[in-house]
Every structure is written in structure tokens, then in C-alpha cells.
Amino acid sequence: MEKTGVAIVGMGTVGAGVARLLLDHGDRTARHAGRTLWLTHAVVRDLEKARDVELPEGVLTDDLQRVIDDPEVSVVVQLIGGIEPAKSIMLQLLESGKDVVTANKALLAQHGPELFDRARELGRSIAFEASVAGGIPIIANISQCLSANQIESLQGILNGTCNFIVSKMDAEGADYSVTVAEAQQLGYAEADPTMDVDGTDAAQKLAILAHLAFGARVDWSQIPRRGIDGLQAVDFKYAKHLGYRIKLIALARLTESGLALDVSPMLVKIGQPLAEVRANYNAVGVVGDAVGPVFFQGQGAGQMPTASAVVADLIDTAVGRTSITFETLELWAKGHERVGLADVGSLVSRYYLRFNVQDVPSVLSKISGALGRNGISIASVYQHDVDLSKEGIVPVVIVTKNTSQSAVDTALEELKSVDAIDAVAETFKILD
Amino acid sequence: MEKTGVAIVGMGTVGAGVARLLLDHGDRTARHAGRTLWLTHAVVRDLEKARDVELPEGVLTDDLQRVIDDPEVSVVVQLIGGIEPAKSIMLQLLESGKDVVTANKALLAQHGPELFDRARELGRSIAFEASVAGGIPIIANISQCLSANQIESLQGILNGTCNFIVSKMDAEGADYSVTVAEAQQLGYAEADPTMDVDGTDAAQKLAILAHLAFGARVDWSQIPRRGIDGLQAVDFKYAKHLGYRIKLIALARLTESGLALDVSPMLVKIGQPLAEVRANYNAVGVVGDAVGPVFFQGQGAGQMPTASAVVADLIDTAVGRTSITFETLELWAKGHERVGLADVGSLVSRYYLRFNVQDVPSVLSKISGALGRNGISIASVYQHDVDLSKEGIVPVVIVTKNTSQSAVDTALEELKSVDAIDAVAETFKILD
Missing domain, CATH: 3.40.50.720 (NAD(P)-binding Rossmann-like Domain)
Incomplete structure (x- = not known):
């Protein structure tokens, strides 16, 4: 032989x-x-x-x-x-x-x-x-097996450390710092997990996938990214109540203005394949114009x-x-860039917004006013467990209809000056 | 060009x-x-x-x-x-x-x-x-992307018509015949759906995958198969209560005595990727000795x-x-058969057994006796809603620990002669 x-x-x-x-x-x-x-x-x-x-x-x-x-x-x-x-x-x-x-x-x-x-x-x-x-053989699948398709979007859980942490926070209601320590003890997180939990690792992987899937030449450091450090147990609880889990998602989506890329914690509907990816597993969902949605799951790291x-x-x-x-x-060849990058502000999705407020009735009208002025419709308002309030501060969660990130940013900026709003505590995209 | x-x-x-x-x-x-x-x-x-x-x-x-x-x-x-x-x-x-x-x-x-x-x-x-x-690019994935692995097992939902029907029965508690009619109306089932619902289509696909993944030369008609025709709404309900969904699974597993193949409705734990495959989607889970479990999901049919x-x-x-x-x-080449077929009776799994009985206490001892004589341990006994009983017949569901299909067959044969057991109403493998 x-x-x-x-x-x-x-x-x-x-x-x-x-x-x-x-x-x-x-x-x-x-x-x-x-x-x-x-x-x-x-x-x-x-x-x-x-x-x-x-x-x-x-x-x-x-x-x-x-x-x-x-x-x-x-x-x-x-x-x-x-x-x-x-x-x-x-x-x-x-x-x-x-x-x-x-x-x-x-x-x-x-x-x-x-x-x-x-x-x-x-x-x-x-x-x-x-x-x-x-x-997960995602490189071969995108560059060969799905080659008859224009890929329209790609959603990935590309960092096993992050998924281990958010899955545990979701399942156990645990705090971020406690969970990171546990992940480190079990060998699922490095002694210094910064590159994992701040989204750097996922952004680097997304840059490679975005090139393969869309022909974009992407500098990974230009991809907007937000990690899972700082996530709070309370949002996992509210998200679950609304029917979602929080996952660190690396997202690439073809829009009219180009390819929108984003790495951030997002809400994913329970029962959707990405929401059910547990422990340190990775997964990638790809939507092609011919094949429709395809989903891949497996171990994203580890020796074997x-x-x-x-x-x-x-x-x-x-x-x-x-x-x-x-x-x-002709990977990464000059002159083969097929799509430019869109401003992430143009990425349309529904949003989860949590406000910590002091006086619910008066604040709600101000919030809905600011959202309305920016063309954002409210899908539902959820005021959670009053027993969670301390010193008169009550969390209010708003789920919006489809809107752009820039509209949300502008509305939240306007609301910063409202006295009765203690803080715009948290915002997540909702992955549909 | x-x-x-x-x-x-x-x-x-x-x-x-x-x-x-x-x-x-x-x-x-x-x-x-x-x-x-x-x-x-x-x-x-x-x-x-x-x-x-x-x-x-x-x-x-x-x-x-x-x-x-x-x-x-x-x-x-x-x-x-x-x-x-x-x-x-x-x-x-x-x-x-x-x-x-x-x-x-x-x-x-x-x-x-x-x-x-x-x-x-x-x-x-x-x-x-x-x-x-x-x-789903399962052929390329098995024959190229996972080529560093000895594949140990493969579990597939390979027939979209069946998955549409069982998913609907699971979600809506509907009867089989009603659901088939609905699937036909929606174009998810043929006017004559026999080849789909009796497991023929899945067995043919499993024969191809078994050859690729294990090097077995399989005559598809020799694969033990049982379809979804005849499934009853009540078992979907009991299964869900126990934390499972019923799916038509095409299973290939390397055992000590060779490759075991089986196409039949099985119980799959809710939250496991295969259990969450909805509508007419197909999916394949593969376990390789190096890569561990990998999972693929997508549209199994349709024009594009x-x-x-x-x-x-x-x-x-x-x-x-x-x-x-x-x-x-060297696909299907002579002399390249790497594994023989195991008797499906040797396939080890847990089992769901539903008995319709007339008198619970006396019957339970007979059932547990027959199971015990065949080396089958009971994991749990579940006696459901008495309002479902009619004319004094009560359903009793038993979940066994790991056992072989042949042991189950022998035990059930013994129980046929027990008067107070109206019928061995249903048996399913539980996919772990």
C-alpha cells in the first residue's frame, strides 16, 4: 500500500x-x-x-x-x-x-x-x-456539502466554555461568578477565561465562517461582540418564563445593506435546536436558500x-x-470578496429590555413613549415578582416587535435621563 | 471558463x-x-x-x-x-x-x-x-468528515412523513388515522403512504447508511422493522408523562456479536436532540469513538x-x-464487508411495556415474576388515569432496566396465558 x-x-x-x-x-x-x-x-x-x-x-x-x-x-x-x-x-x-x-x-x-x-x-x-x-465538520459542510446554496444566515454556539456556563446558569439559577469557578474546576474554563467569555474566541471563529459562507473578508476585531461576563441570574429566570434560554450566539445574516455580524448573548426560543444545546457542546444552524435550515451539533473542543x-x-x-x-x-483570494459588511445597527430583531424602575405606572408611559418615537412597537410588558424588588426598585421586562439595534440604542439613550428609571439593566436580541 | x-x-x-x-x-x-x-x-x-x-x-x-x-x-x-x-x-x-x-x-x-x-x-x-x-449531507459527513472515527452507533429520523405524523400525535394527542389524513391533505403523506409508515423507506435508507458507516453489506428487507401505523394516542400521553416522545427511529449499533439494526418507534428522552426534531424534518445522530456524539438535522425531502x-x-x-x-x-465492493449482522434480539435497551389488565394487584406479581425469570429488572411501574379504564380494564406501564429484545419477547410470550392480562398492548425500546 x-x-x-x-x-x-x-x-x-x-x-x-x-x-x-x-x-x-x-x-x-x-x-x-x-x-x-x-x-x-x-x-x-x-x-x-x-x-x-x-x-x-x-x-x-x-x-x-x-x-x-x-x-x-x-x-x-x-x-x-x-x-x-x-x-x-x-x-x-x-x-x-x-x-x-x-x-x-x-x-x-x-x-x-x-x-x-x-x-x-x-x-x-x-x-x-x-x-x-x-x-463538527462545519468547514466541509459549508464549503462543499451546501455549495448549491446561497447561505442566508448562520447562527452558531461556537464557544463551549460559554455554553457550559450559560447552560448551568439557566438550569440552576446560579450566579455568573459561581458558575465560572465551577467551570474552571471541571476543566471547562481556563484559569484565565477572558478570551472565551468576552466573545473573542467566538468572533474569530465567526470571521472564518463568514468568509466561507458569504465570501466576506472580515477582520474579526471589527465584529461587534459582547461576552457573557456580567450576565445576571435574574434574566435567565425571566427569559425562561417568557419561553427562552440565553445563549452566546455568533450571528451572520445577509441583509439588504450587506452582511451583518454580531456576537452577543441572545434569547433563543425553548424547543429550537440552538436553545437545547447543553453543556460544553457547540452547534451551528445554517439557512440556505435551497436546503432551508440545517443544524449541526457536536463537541466543539477536546482532545479526540x-x-x-x-x-x-x-x-x-x-x-x-x-x-x-x-x-x-479561492479562499481569501484578493478580488473575491462577494459581500461587504452591514452596520450591525441595521440588524433587525425583536428585543428583550429589562428596566429597573422606581414607579411602574408613570415610567411605563415614558418607556413606551421613547420606544414609540423611535418606531419600536411593544409586543408584551412583563412585570416580575415584586419580592425581587429592593428599596422600591422593580424590574420591568419589555419584549419589542422587530426593530433595529440603532433604534433601540437611540430609545435607550433618551430614557437615560428619566429619573424614575434606575437603570436600563439589560438588553438582548431575540433570535427568531 | x-x-x-x-x-x-x-x-x-x-x-x-x-x-x-x-x-x-x-x-x-x-x-x-x-x-x-x-x-x-x-x-x-x-x-x-x-x-x-x-x-x-x-x-x-x-x-x-x-x-x-x-x-x-x-x-x-x-x-x-x-x-x-x-x-x-x-x-x-x-x-x-x-x-x-x-x-x-x-x-x-x-x-x-x-x-x-x-x-x-x-x-x-x-x-x-x-x-x-x-x-442533510449525511453521506458526505459519514464517508469523509467523520472518516477518522470508528462509528459506534447511528440513530436516525429518516422519514419525514412519519415524523410529521408522530410529532402531531405527540403535540395534539390526536389519533393515528386522523393525523394521517391531515398529513395527506397538507402534502406530507402520499395518497398511499404504506412505504413510509410501515418503515420500508427508513429501512432502505438505514441499509445505505449502515454500509457507509460500518462497512456492512445489508439487504434492507432483512432489517427488522415496525412502522408507525397502529400507534395509539394513549402511549404518546404516557410517554410524555414519563419524559419521552415517541419517534420512528432507524438504529444501527455495533455490538459484540456484530451490527444490530432496527427500525421501530422508540421512546426518546425529551430534551435530547432527536426528541426535539419536529414536523417533517429528518435528523441523524452519529456516535464516533473519537468525535463523540454528532447530530445533524434538516429537511429530508422536498424539491429544493x-x-x-x-x-x-x-x-x-x-x-x-x-x-x-x-x-x-470501495463502496459495496466484494470482500470489503467489515462487520456481520447481529441478531436484533441481542440489542440491549430499556423498554416501555404497556399491559391492559383487569386486576392490578394480582397481575403485577405475575408480570414481575415473568420479567424476573427472564432476567429483566423493573425500573418503574406506572398505573395511569383510572378514568381511561373501560369495562374494568386498566393500563399499566412498566419501564424496565437494560435488557435484550429476546428476553422481553420470551417474557411477554409467557404472560400471554395469564387470564387477568387482557393484552400486552404495546412495547417500545427506549433510546438512551
């Missing part, structure tokens, strides 16, 4: 998982690839560090040059996080004639155009299924789910499918 | 949808294929029949030979149902050097080995994404969802991805 030489650069958790699949299940990969995927080098920084997998004699090395110089290695799995040295190493590998498989979303979200252009010039490919939503995506890419690269896809799709 | 000539044989609803995607959205397919997919012939039996799409001059024909003789046609979308003449036409197309894209699950479930062998001999390919679960799958296959075939996959996977 033909052999394809494979190297892994970066032997962290995922790297060890990839090595395990190649070493322990070679028959399986050979069956799907029609050839043996032969692990020749595993490049690490520290040769002494204990690892989660036993490698054959001579495979472990701290010398990247061995990979570069080995003509038998045609595909390299690059599993180094962050921007540098990951970027330089990837360019070096491409230039030495290797195809690359990566899981580094931050690198692609930031330097995709440059890296993909260089790979094209060199006749090489970059596969990146594992960079978004781990075990991510390794599953990496090895699928390895097989695709070894058999030649990746290079075909890479060539036809 | 390069052109690939495409013909459609069979211009029913789906054929018209495919033509529409090719004609109205040529830019889109060209972008994903890197070449123009150019519709040259649409072969029909009756030239006079009104169609859902306007074709360019000269495309419509009733002469298949024009396709066969046209060297510019390299891919043919064959959308004729049933076994013959579909099979002969497919062989003729392959022999004339055309790659084939099809949606005909019955043909593949019955004659897959012969057709795929012939295609291989001729160096041609058959793509069949649209044959199972319509718009099915056309979406067909055109994705067309693009894959035109760019060369299909031929790579077809070659490496």
Missing part, C-alpha cells in the same frame, strides 16, 4: 490525540485514504515533557528542520497556538513543499489572506476543519473530537480532495 | 429544482466548481407535460440516446424512482462513460453492489447524497432541499472529488 509521510508540529493535547489515531488506528485511516498515513516526525519544544501517547523510536524531535528536509513528508499537522511563531512556521512549511493541516483559528482569522495567497502561489493547500467548532477533525483533513489532503477544494474555492 | 456538460434524466419535482439551480444560479455553481455546469439535456417521457421550470430551447427531449451520444455530457443526474427502468438506464449511462448522480435509495439499497462494481470496472462514479435524508444535495454531488463530481472518494472507499 502507498504511504504518505505525515509530521505533527506541536504535541499538546490535540497533537497527542492525532498521533494516537494515526498509530493505534492506522487500518482505519488507511481504509479511508486508500494509503497508509505514516507518522514520521513529531516536533516539540521540550523533549523531556511527559506526553499522552507513546511514539515509535525516532519520531520525537525538537528540530523542525528534520520535517522540512524530509522529502517523504508531504503533509504537516501544525498544532501550535497563537500568532508567532505559528505563522512563520506555517510559511516555512508551505515553502518547503508541504501541505498544512491546522486548528489555529486565531492565526487564520488574523492572517488568512496572506497565508492562503502564499499557499496558492506555491501550489500547496491549508486545511482547517479543526479551527472552528472542533468535531478535535483530533477527529484534524485526521479527516489529513485524509482529505492525502487523497487530493483538499487541493481540489482549496483551488476551486 | 471551462464547461462541464450536465444532463438530467427524469424531470419530476426534484429534476425541476436541479434545473432551476443550474439555470438561475449558474454563477454560484461555477464559483464552487471552478467551471460552468452547463445543462444540455433534460430527458422526460412526456414532452407535453407542464413543468415547474423554463428550459432553454433544445434542452427538453424524450430521447435518452441524445444524452448517451453526446460526448460533451460527462455527468448525468438520474432522477427516476423505482428499480426498473432506473437500473438499466444507470448501467447504460455508466457504460457510455458518464458519471451518475442519483437520489434513488430503493435502487441503491437493492442493487448497490452490482451498480457500484460496474461503475468501478468502468472507471466511473455514482454519487448519492440525495438518496438519504435529502438536504433534495436539489441542494444533488447539485452538491454534481459539483463534487465535476471537480473530481467524487471520483477520489468513490475510488478510496
Whole structure:
């Protein structure tokens, strides 16, 4: 049987998982690839560090040059996080004639155009299924399986840490800080979870999906984003009462003025697939003009789910499918931007607005006045449990009909000066 | 731009949808294929029949030979149902050097080995994404995206008509016959829905998926199957009370004794993704040893969802991805059977058993005795609303712990002779 030489650069958790699949299940990969995927080098920084997998004699090395110089290695799995040295190493590998498989979303979200252009010039490919939503094959599904469609919208739960936290807050009525601590203890959140809980991770993934699905060239840092830090237990309770759960949603929607992107906690109707995504699972809902709504759910991270995506890419690269896809799709190629970004203010949805007020009757008329002046219709008003009020402050929740974010922003700005409104406590988009 | 000539044989609803995607959205397919997919012939039996799409001059024909003789046609979308003449036409197309894209699950479930062998001999390919679960790209996901995994089990809602009916019975407490009539009126069920409601359609699709996912060569007619005809409203009510919905599930599970296959109505825990699949949607849950559980949901039938799958296959075939996959996977090739079929009696699950009894206390001891003799433990006993009893007959529902189907069958056989048991009214597997 033909052999394809494979190297892994970066032997962290995922790297060890990839090595395990190649070493322990070679028959399986050979069956799907029609050839043996032969692990020749595993490049690490520290040769002494204990690892989660036993490698054959001579495979472990701290010398990247061995990979570069080995003509038998045609595909390299690059599993180094962050921007540098990951970027330089990837360019070096491409230039030495290797195809690359990566899981580094931050690198692609930031330097995709440059890296993909260089790979094209060199006749090489970059596969990146594992960079978004781990075990869910969303990259292949969007770029191949749904290719007959104009994708109209995409809604994702792309960060498992956040979903673990909001699911627990929803189920247990727990506070944010308590839940984060629990997630950290269970290994579902990093010691410093900032990049997860502030929406950065989800925005980087959304930038990649938005490029694939809509042909938009997006700087992830330009995507409006709001994280789950600061969410309050009380809103989960009110949302549930109204028939919703709160989820951190990465949203891309084609509008008349372009592609609207947003990462923020939103209300999702209970019973809708996205609302029922529990624990640390990821999920992506895609609406295509031909296929209608399609929904994918799975583990978005973790050693073996991510390794599953990496090895699928390895097989695709070894058999030649990746290079075909890479060539036809012209990913991140100059001049292939098909849609511009819309102002997120133009994104239309219903809204959940919670006000903390001191005097309900007089305030309601002021709120409805300000909303009305901005063309916002009220669908329902909900005044919750008076026992939650303290020192005369009562929460009032208003659900609006469809309106734009900019109309909501203007109305809330007007209401800031109303004395009897203690605070505009919370606003969420409602995902329909 | 390069052109690939495409013909459609069979211009029913789906054929018209495919033509529409090719004609109205040529830019889109060209972008994903890197070449123009150019519709040259649409072969029909009756030239006079009104169609859902306007074709360019000269495309419509009733002469298949024009396709066969046209060297510019390299891919043919064959959308004729049933076994013959579909099979002969497919062989003729392959022999004339055309790659084939099809949606005909019955043909593949019955004659897959012969057709795929012939295609291989001729160096041609058959793509069949649209044959199972319509718009859900389950074929590509199993055969490519999850290729790093040993798939351990697969649970599908593969028939939209059945899911429409059971979802409505669950939501509205309606009777089976009333609901079928409603489904027919709304176009969700055929005038003669037998093949859908008796599980035939789901079994044919399961045979195809079982081959792809497990390498089993399955004669679909050997798959144990039970349809949804005869389901009673009362069981939906009891199931819901216990926290479950009833769904027609196509199940494949790797066991120690081989691959167990089953198509039958089962209880699925409310909140589990499969339980929340509504209306005429299809869904497939797959568990892989690396990726863990992955879940896919979408429209399983209908003009444009099915056309979406067909055109994705067309693009894959035109760019060369299909031929790579077809070659490496050796689908239905002789000697590539990787697993034998297990006796469905060995399939282990919990069970829902409803007995109609005349005298609860005395009967319960007999039931628990018979179950106990067959090694079946009772998890809970539920005696429902006495107002449902008529003429002294009371329904008793028993939920068992894990047991095998054969143990359940033996125990129920023993209980047939107990006078005070009016009937073993219903048994369902519980899907965990």
C-alpha cells in the first residue's frame, strides 16, 4: 500500500490525540485514504515533557528542520497556538513543499489572506476543519456539502466554555461568578477565561465562517461582540418564563445593506435546536436558500473530537480532495470578496429590555413613549415578582416587535435621563 | 471558463429544482466548481407535460440516446424512482462513460453492489447524497468528515412523513388515522403512504447508511422493522408523562456479536436532540469513538432541499472529488464487508411495556415474576388515569432496566396465558 509521510508540529493535547489515531488506528485511516498515513516526525519544544501517547523510536524531535528536509513528508499537522511563531512556521512549511493541516483559528482569522495567497502561489493547500467548532465538520459542510446554496444566515454556539456556563446558569439559577469557578474546576474554563467569555474566541471563529459562507473578508476585531461576563441570574429566570434560554450566539445574516455580524448573548426560543444545546457542546444552524435550515451539533473542543477533525483533513489532503477544494474555492483570494459588511445597527430583531424602575405606572408611559418615537412597537410588558424588588426598585421586562439595534440604542439613550428609571439593566436580541 | 456538460434524466419535482439551480444560479455553481455546469439535456417521457421550470430551447427531449451520444455530457443526474427502468438506464449511462448522480435509495439499497462494481470496472462514479435524508449531507459527513472515527452507533429520523405524523400525535394527542389524513391533505403523506409508515423507506435508507458507516453489506428487507401505523394516542400521553416522545427511529449499533439494526418507534428522552426534531424534518445522530456524539438535522425531502444535495454531488463530481472518494472507499465492493449482522434480539435497551389488565394487584406479581425469570429488572411501574379504564380494564406501564429484545419477547410470550392480562398492548425500546 502507498504511504504518505505525515509530521505533527506541536504535541499538546490535540497533537497527542492525532498521533494516537494515526498509530493505534492506522487500518482505519488507511481504509479511508486508500494509503497508509505514516507518522514520521513529531516536533516539540521540550523533549523531556511527559506526553499522552507513546511514539515509535525516532519520531520525537525538537528540530523542525528534520520535517522540512524530509522529502517523504508531504503533509504537516501544525498544532501550535497563537500568532508567532505559528505563522512563520506555517510559511516555512508551505515553502518547503508541504501541505498544512491546522486548528489555529486565531492565526487564520488574523492572517488568512496572506497565508492562503502564499499557499496558492506555491501550489500547496491549508486545511482547517479543526479551527472552528472542533468535531463538527462545519468547514466541509459549508464549503462543499451546501455549495448549491446561497447561505442566508448562520447562527452558531461556537464557544463551549460559554455554553457550559450559560447552560448551568439557566438550569440552576446560579450566579455568573459561581458558575465560572465551577467551570474552571471541571476543566471547562481556563484559569484565565477572558478570551472565551468576552466573545473573542467566538468572533474569530465567526470571521472564518463568514468568509466561507458569504465570501466576506472580515477582520474579526471589527465584529461587534459582547461576552457573557456580567450576565445576571435574574434574566435567565425571566427569559425562561417568557419561553427562552440565553445563549452566546455568533450571528451572520445577509441583509439588504450587506452582511451583518454580531456576537452577543441572545434569547433563543425553548424547543429550537440552538436553545437545547447543553453543556460544553457547540452547534451551528445554517439557512440556505435551497436546503432551508440545517443544524449541526457536536463537541466543539477536546482532545479526540478535535483530533477527529484534524485526521479527516489529513485524509482529505492525502487523497487530493483538499487541493481540489482549496483551488476551486479561492479562499481569501484578493478580488473575491462577494459581500461587504452591514452596520450591525441595521440588524433587525425583536428585543428583550429589562428596566429597573422606581414607579411602574408613570415610567411605563415614558418607556413606551421613547420606544414609540423611535418606531419600536411593544409586543408584551412583563412585570416580575415584586419580592425581587429592593428599596422600591422593580424590574420591568419589555419584549419589542422587530426593530433595529440603532433604534433601540437611540430609545435607550433618551430614557437615560428619566429619573424614575434606575437603570436600563439589560438588553438582548431575540433570535427568531 | 471551462464547461462541464450536465444532463438530467427524469424531470419530476426534484429534476425541476436541479434545473432551476443550474439555470438561475449558474454563477454560484461555477464559483464552487471552478467551471460552468452547463445543462444540455433534460430527458422526460412526456414532452407535453407542464413543468415547474423554463428550459432553454433544445434542452427538453424524450430521447435518452441524445444524452448517451453526446460526448460533451460527462455527468448525468438520474432522477427516476423505482428499480426498473432506473437500473438499466444507470448501467447504460455508466457504460457510455458518464458519471451518475442519483437520489434513488430503493435502487441503491437493492442493487448497490452490482451498480457500484460496474461503475468501478468502468472507471466511473455514482454519487448519492440525495438518496438519504435529502438536504442533510449525511453521506458526505459519514464517508469523509467523520472518516477518522470508528462509528459506534447511528440513530436516525429518516422519514419525514412519519415524523410529521408522530410529532402531531405527540403535540395534539390526536389519533393515528386522523393525523394521517391531515398529513395527506397538507402534502406530507402520499395518497398511499404504506412505504413510509410501515418503515420500508427508513429501512432502505438505514441499509445505505449502515454500509457507509460500518462497512456492512445489508439487504434492507432483512432489517427488522415496525412502522408507525397502529400507534395509539394513549402511549404518546404516557410517554410524555414519563419524559419521552415517541419517534420512528432507524438504529444501527455495533455490538459484540456484530451490527444490530432496527427500525421501530422508540421512546426518546425529551430534551435530547432527536426528541426535539419536529414536523417533517429528518435528523441523524452519529456516535464516533473519537468525535463523540454528532447530530445533524434538516429537511429530508422536498424539491429544493433534495436539489441542494444533488447539485452538491454534481459539483463534487465535476471537480473530481467524487471520483477520489468513490475510488478510496470501495463502496459495496466484494470482500470489503467489515462487520456481520447481529441478531436484533441481542440489542440491549430499556423498554416501555404497556399491559391492559383487569386486576392490578394480582397481575403485577405475575408480570414481575415473568420479567424476573427472564432476567429483566423493573425500573418503574406506572398505573395511569383510572378514568381511561373501560369495562374494568386498566393500563399499566412498566419501564424496565437494560435488557435484550429476546428476553422481553420470551417474557411477554409467557404472560400471554395469564387470564387477568387482557393484552400486552404495546412495547417500545427506549433510546438512551
